[in-house]
Every structure is written in structure tokens, then in C-alpha cells.
Amino acid sequence: MTIHVDPLSATFSALADPTRRAILARLSAGEATVGELAQPFDISLPAISRHLKVLESAGLIARGREAQWRPCRLQPQPLQEVDGWLARYRAFWEGGFDKMETYLAEVAKGQRDAQ
Numbered sequence: 001m002t003i004h005v006d007p008l009s010a011t012f013s014a015l016a017d018p019t020r021r022a023i024l025a026r027l028s029a030g031e032a033t034v035g036e037l038a039q040p041f042d043i044s045l046p047a048i049s050r051h052l053k054v055l056e057s058a059g060l061i062a063r064g065r066e067a068q069w070r071p072c073r074l075q076p077q078p079l080q081e082v083d084g085w086l087a088r089y090r091a092f093w094e095g096g097f098d099k100m101e102t103y104l105a106e107v108a109k110g111q112r113d114a115q
Contacts, residue, residue: 007059008085011078014058019043020113024060027074031064037072 005013014020023037038048052072055061059078061071 007078008081010058011060011082014054014060015082017051017054020055023051023055024074027061027072031071031073033069033071055103 015024019041022040026032026037026040034045034048034052037052038045052061052063056063061072062075065070072094087109
């Protein structure tokens, strides 16, 4: 039996782990090998490989092949889909902040007028 996970859920699941988020942050600066990605972490290479498999399954990274090297690179599409999903809520958040700013300005004006 195959369980299908929608792409957005797979992306959020992959992003839930701080090590994987750190790997993506490193890859935002450019391609890196597994060894280069593993350097800042106190975990084994097989553990890093498992993290990379999760990221690759979610479509967040791609692995190339250059001779004996398999550089990893960031894939923007899943993150763009997350950004698109969040955009629907951004207007709500910003509207709430605008209302709070207006309220705080009114409170500050009232305090100045009372003095």
C-alpha cells in the first residue's frame, strides 16, 4: 500500500527538523557535497544522508553527479509553494498589525492629551 503525501505537507514535514533547515540555509549559499554539509554537525554521515533523503523526497534539494562527487543544490519550487500558501495569511497578519499600530497611536495620543 502506497501512502500519498501532498507536496506542501512533505515540505513542512521536511522543514520541521532544525538540522534539515540548517542544511537548506547552507545550500542557499550554493552547492555543497555531503561532507561539506556534515561538517558543522556532530552527527554521523549516515545520519546526514538520511536528512538529505528526506529533503530530496520533499523536492527541496537535488543531487548531481560530478565524477565521484554528488553535490547537493537547493530547489526553489517547494519553498515558493510554501510562500504562496503563506501569502494568503500574510494579509491577515499585516492587517492585524496595522490595527494594533492604529490603536497604540490612539492610546499614545490620549496620554499626551491628558497631560
